[in-house]
Amino acid sequence: QFPAKSGLTNVFRPTQNLHQRQVSASFATPNPPSESTYTGFFFPTDYNPSKWKLLDSSYCEGDHQSPINIDTHNIVMDEHLDAFIYKHFDDKHSIEYITNTGHAVKCVLKENVVELSGGGLGHVYTTLQFHFHWGSTSENSMGSEHMVDSKQFPMEMHIVSKRKDLTLDEALKTSNGIAVLGFFIEETNPTSDMESWKKLTNYLAAIRSKADVTEEISIDDLLGSVDRAIYYRYNGSLTTPVCNEAVVWTVFKESIKIDQNLMKLFPTRAGYENVFRPSQSVNGRKVYISASAAAGPGITTLFLLLPCLYIASLNHYL
Numbered sequence: 186q187f188p189a190k191s192g193l194t195n196v197f198r199p200t201q202n203l204h205q206r207q208v209s210a211s212f213a214t215p216n217p218p219s220e221s222t223y224t225g226f227f228f229p230t231d232y233n234p235s236k237w238k239l240l241d242s243s244y245c246e247g248d249h250q251s252p253i254n255i256d257t258h259n260i261v262m263d264e265h266l267d268a269f270i271y272k273h274f275d276d277k278h279s280i281e282y283i284t285n286t287g288h289a290v291k292c293v294l295k296e297n298v299v300e301l302s303g304g305g306l307g308h309v310y311t312t313l314q315f316h317f318h319w320g321s322t323s324e325n326s327m328g329s330e331h332m333v334d335s336k337q338f339p340m341e342m343h344i345v346s347k348r349k350d351l352t353l354d355e356a357l358k359t360s361n362g363i364a365v366l367g368f369f370i371e372e373t374n375p376t377s378d379m380e381s382w383k384k385l386t387n388y389l390a391a392i393r394s395k396a397d398v399t400e401e402i403s404i405d406d407l408l409g410s411v412d413r414a415i416y417y418r419y420n421g422s423l424t425t426p427v428c429n430e431a432v433v434w435t436v437f438k439e440s441i442k443i444d445q446n447l448m449k450l451f452p453t454r455a456g457y458e459n460v461f462r463p464s465q466s467v468n469g470r471k472v473y474i475s476a477s478a479a480a481g482p483g484i485t486t487l488f489l490l491l492p493c494l495y496i497a498s499l500n501h502y503l
């Protein structure tokens with residue numbers, strides 16, 4: 186009715202030359218379709234990390250890149266790597282929406298709710314999102330980004346936080362501006378409690394670009410009983426373009442265990458597979474491990490072992 190009733194047509198100015206100006210986007214914006222990440226929003230066919238270096242202002246060829254293969258024979262124990270403090274990781278309403286970015290499934294959190302500190306980070310970080318990396322639907326497919334002693338895992342979950350005292354732009358230019366917690370995901374027996382993962386994967390069918398999350402799912406629920414005292418630490422980068430070398434990495438030794446059928450929903454429902462960047466060169470960087478891990482069975486673990494020993498000895502006598 187606008188052109189018909191007003192009699193005016195084509196009332197817009199054509200686009201002007203961008204010259205040297207840059208257009209930025211908020212963190213939650215899906216990457217625009219570009220040759221080097223994927224070729225279309227719903228049908229990505231080209232997740233090709235070898236081309237990322239060609240992108241504008243790319244750091245993907247830097248010497249502090251991620252992921253890496255963690256060589257456990259060559260790690261250093263660090264007493265400063267103490268327990269993390271997780272604020273609102275138990276909040277069942279912290280996820281605002283789930284989005285399919287065309288090369289990842291990302292759960293974006295409500296702003297300024299979830300926080301991370303401790304763990305030798307030295308700053309308070311606000312948690313922005315978590316997302317997943319996976320392989321294919323085939324049996325024994327591996328799709329983690331990090332490896333431990335050259336072993337790859339079926340999937341990996343990344344919880345991404347930004348230093349609270351910096352803007353996102355500043356954080357992406359600061360060597361410890363971003364903190365990522367990495368959890369490997371492995372197969373478990375289908376009888377264990379998978380309620381939260383079922384809720385989460387239910388959304389995979391519904392998302393084209395974005396789905397609001399109304400189910401109650403907390404990050405703690407998804408992490409389950411993983412021992413969060415034992416972790417590896419190194420300085421690295423984002424594992425997607427433009428690979429900013431701004432990340433303090435924490436990779437937990439123990440993996441989350443989920444049902445293999447749920448794992449397969451990621452490639453089948455999202456519509457693409459093998460979304461992980463291969464290992465990058467360590468280039469002499471040091472990888473640390475939290476002291477509680479390297480200390481071996483200390484007082485705490487022995488204490489936890491006592492009931493088991495008690496039951497074992499009972500069994501022996503019965």
Ligand SMILES: *[C@@H]1O[C@H](CO)[C@@H](O)[C@H](O)[C@H]1NC(C)=O
Pocket residue numbers: 360418419420471473
């Ligand atoms: C990371 O880099 C910072 C600054 O260069 C340094 O102080 C810190 O020890 C490094 N951490 C690791 C785990 O290598």
